[in-house]
Amino acid sequence: MVSSPMHDYKIAYFSMEIGIRNDIPTYSGGLGVLAGDTIRSSADLSVPMVAVTLVSRKGYLQQKLSDSGDQTESTDEWNPKALLDLAPKTVEIEIERGKVTVQAWIYDYKSTIGGTVPILFLDTDVEGNAAEDRRITDTLYGGDDQYRLKQEAVLGIGGTRMLEALGYRISKYHMNEGHSALLTLELLQRYEMDIDRVRRHCIFTTHTPVEAAFDRFSYELVRQVLGSEFPTQVIREIGGDDKLNMTLLALNLSGFQNGVTKAHMKLSLKLFPHYAIRAITNGVHSNTWTSQSFHKLFDKYIPGWASEPDLLVRIAKVPLCDIWAAHMENKKNLIAYIEEKTGEKLSEDALTLGFARRTTGYKRAKLIFSDLKKLRDINKARPLQLVFAGKAHPRDIGGKDLIREIFWYKRQLRDELKVVYLENYDMQIAAKLTSGVDVWLNTPLPPMEASGTSGMKAAHNGVLNFSVLDGWWIEGCMEGITGWAIGPSPEQEISEEERRKSELDDLFNKLRYLVAPKFYDDRDAWTAMMKSSIGKVAYYFNTDRMMRRYITEAYLR
Ligand SMILES: *Cc1c(COP(=O)(O)O)cnc(C)c1O
Numbered sequence: 243m244v245s246s247p248m249h250d251y252k253i254a255y256f257s258m259e260i261g262i263r264n265d266i267p268t269y270s271g272g273l274g275v276l277a278g279d280t281i282r283s284s285a286d287l288s289v290p291m292v293a294v295t296l297v298s299r300k301g302y303l304q305q306k307l308s309d310s311g312d313q314t315e316s317t318d319e320w321n322p323k324a325l326l327d328l329a330p331k332t333v334e335i336e337i338e339r340g341k342v343t344v345q346a347w348i349y350d351y352k353s354t355i356g357g358t359v360p361i362l363f364l365d366t367d368v369e370g371n372a373a374e375d376r377r378i379t380d381t382l383y384g385g386d387d388q389y390r391l392k393q394e395a396v397l398g399i400g401g402t403r404m405l406e407a408l409g410y411r412i413s414k415y416h417m418n419e420g421h422s423a424l425l426t427l428e429l430l431q432r433y434e435m436d437i438d439r440v441r442r443h444c445i446f447t448t449h450t451p452v453e454a455a456f457d458r459f460s461y462e463l464v465r466q467v468l469g470s471e472f473p474t475q476v477i478r479e480i481g482g483d484d485k486l487n488m489t490l491l492a493l494n495l496s497g498f499q500n501g502v503t504k505a506h507m508k509l510s511l512k513l514f515p516h517y518a519i520r521a522i523t524n525g526v527h528s529n530t531w532t533s534q535s536f537h538k539l540f541d542k543y544i545p546g547w548a549s550e551p552d553l554l555v556r557i558a559k560v561p562l563c564d565i566w567a568a569h570m571e572n573k574k575n576l577i578a579y580i581e582e583k584t585g586e587k588l589s590e591d592a593l594t595l596g597f598a599r600r601t602t603g604y605k606r607a608k609l610i611f612s613d614l615k616k617l618r619d620i621n622k623a624r625p626l627q628l629v630f631a632g633k634a635h636p637r638d639i640g641g642k643d644l645i646r647e648i649f650w651y652k653r654q655l656r657d658e659l660k661v662v663y664l665e666n667y668d669m670q671i672a673a674k675l676t677s678g679v680d681v682w683l684n685t686p687l688p689p690m691e692a693s694g695t696s697g698m699k700a701a702h703n704g705v706l707n708f709s710v711l712d713g714w715w716i717e718g719c720m721e722g723i724t725g726w727a728i729g730p731s732p733e734q735e736i737s738e739e740e741r742r743k744s745e746l747d748d749l750f751n752k753l754r755y756l757v758a759p760k761f762y763d764d765r766d767a768w769t770a771m772m773k774s775s776i777g778k779v780a781y782y783f784n785t786d787r788m789m790r791r792y793i794t795e796a797y798l799r
Contacts, residue, residue, distance in 0.1 A: 311649025576678025
């Protein structure tokens with residue numbers, strides 16, 4: 243075997259959640275799916291990478307919804323033994339002054355066109371560990387602050403030690419969000435407190451747009467949990483005065499830092515003006531998120547697109563009627579799936595809008611119901627259908643209320659406008675929804691959506707985005723060409739009240755006078771927009787382009 247020195251060193255990619263397969267439920271939303279897509283593209287591009295995450299034996303959650311939209315959760319248990327191999331080494335961490343043994347399950351993600359990326363799923367359910375410690379890697383985002391800090395210790399510190407124990411030589415540690423930032427402290431100890439040396443090895447991608455959302459821990463808790471690993475005084479100097487701020491810790495010890503869209507970079511620079519935070523805009527893995535019907539179509543007209551999604555720029559070669567036929571295949575599949583799951587039969591002909599993502603306040607899932615009279619009027623002129631999906635975090639009371647409210651609106655509109663809510667949103671449902679509806683609706687409260695990625699999945703399948711100008715859509719939107727904008731551009735200085743009015747005006751007026759008429763009365767123009775969405779959005783907003791940028795700008799620095 244030929245081996246070059248470069249390949250002896252690997253990029254270690256750390257993420258609290260990774261969505262690599264639908265039957266490995268170790269993700270909760272966009273962050274984990276992005277991590278999965280990062281790994282998929284890295285394998286395609288033969289990037290020497292090893293990924294590190296937690297085994298989350300009980301997953302995130304399984305969602306059940308009552309007839310009135312009350313969410314109940316159960317664990318989403320999976321068996322690592324059935325799918326993964328146990329690594330030959332274990333490592334130890336001192337947590338609350340007791341030794342915790344960490345083992346790792348290895349899953350090799352193999353690209354069909356490139357290389358392999360091993361993923362280490364760290365696990366404290368090891369015989370000999372105290373009962374409480376055995377549960378540290380059970381539930382993704384479960385428990386209280388103390389539980390979370392222990393998880394982050396296993397991820398950052400345990401992960402770094404595990405890589406070393408398994409003989410990996412690491413050139414860069416890439417932290418996908420701040421959850422793994424404790425790895426910097428481990429490296430700091432290893433490099434005898436040489437901060438510059440740690441920085442040369444660390445890359446930090448922030449995903450959080452606002453101060454309030456940063457992961458923070460009191461130093462009292464840090465001392466209690468990690469006091470015997472690291473002196474709290476040292477952490478305080480680099481991790482924040484009053485509390486340990488994981489974003490600040492990661493920023494202070496990374497030589498390369500980036501936000502996930504241009505707008506998110508600007509916001510992050512406002513919060514941290516003394517840091518050189520750049521932007522590498524997110525993407526999705528084209529081969530994964532392109533449906534079967536479009537796969538076939540692209541293979542026929544644009545061979546090579548799957549390993550080189552930039553080729554989708556040549557979409558003009560594909561006839562309109564083929565695009566529409568591929569879309570109708572997806573729409574029929576989705577309608578059949580919805581009937582199977584809910585018993586409700588949607589129409590193949592009606593303009594169908596999709597909205598699916600984590601159900602939490604800032605995503606504003608019920609904005610479309612803000613004016614029922616207008617919604618009814620639009621629907622009378624040209625029929626609409628709405629499909630929703632999304633889980634609320636167990637402690638997110640507002641998120642759970644949102645689901646109930648959508649069910650309430652569903653009842654209000656019964657016999658007039660079909661509203662469907664699919665249970666237990668996951669990657670498989672995401673693939674069906676982002677390819678099977680006609681329009682992908684996105685209404686976050688700016689500037690809360692650092693990027694968003696589901697709209698990029700939609701674009702790969704010719705589904706048109708109708709979205710608030712936030713996150714990636716600021717870069718992706720060309721009005722009337724790739725989709726439509728809801729509300730003002732982020733540059734516009736307006737009051738919250740004016741913003742709200744402009745958003746609602748656009749939502750209802752564009753739906754009534756632009757979106758629905760184009761769909762119903764000018765199918766060729768609609769299908770031409772679908773092509774623009776593929777050729778001008780999908781060709782760029784993919785993780786192949788994204789990873790090439792990480793490689794040249796961060797990994798090879
Ligand atoms: C892509 C994806 C997301 C991300 O959706 P956003 O609209 O970008 O928040 C969340 N959950 C699942 C299951 C996904 O596949």
